Amino acid sequence: MKAPSFDGDPRNWPMFIQMFKVFVHDAVSSDAERIAHLYDALTPAIRKDIGGALLNPGLYQHALNELQRRYGNxxxxxxxxxxxxxxxxxxxxxxxxxxxxxxxxxxxxxxxxxxxxxxxxxxxxxxxxxxxxxxxxx
Structure with missing residues (x-):
């Protein structure tokens, strides 16, 4: 199954993050792969908003936290x-x-x-x- 995508609508956040956790976060072993999937799952506007956090696998958890703060609060x-x-x-x-x-x-x-x-x-x-x-x- 394909990883979910997120359009920036906070109403879609709970389903997105649960599906992302199941299909990517828990299923993939490296943060480099996880951040690549996360990058692909987001619209260009969201990618731009969280900037460089998506460019470095070491910032994967930071990127998730930032998305949670903006859309999952x-x-x-x-x-x-x-x-x-x-x-x-x-x-x-x-x-x-x-x-x-x-x-x-x-x-x-x-x-x-x-x-x-x-x-x-x-x-x-x-x-x-x-x-x-x-x-x-x-």
Whole structure:
């Protein structure tokens, strides 16, 4: 299986880092190979942001730590997920395609929050109120 890629969206960080750990970090024996895979997994913009940390195998752990700080910080992931929830579009009664899209987006965000250990955000009164307001009125 191919190593995962990361696009810089904090919502995708928990899945990326878990897959990267399984398919690269734990499976490859040298930091030189690991950093090459990490380099390939990142977008050009992210590579530029963390600069020279990707150019030296001795900085592999530093590069991972920097990525974790920028994209895997629980507060950053939680904020990105909450923002995504608040951007969900409301839909009309009997619009099953819109309901399906709403449901898929909601499940994706919930899975990310749970996977990353940020599940408590799901119980936020403000977040739940915003979501309920997007549902059709009975």
């Amino acid at each position: 629980p507060q950053i992931v939680s904020q990105a997920c909450t923002s995504s929830l608040l951007k969900l579009r409301s839909f009309r009664d009997n619009d099953f395609n819109a309901l399906r899209a709403f449901s898929a987006d909601l499940h994706s965000v919930v899975a990310t929050l749970r996977l990353g250990g940020y599940g408590m955000e799901l119980y936020s009164h403000a977040t739940l109120s915003q979501l309920v307001s997007k549902l059709p009125r009975l």
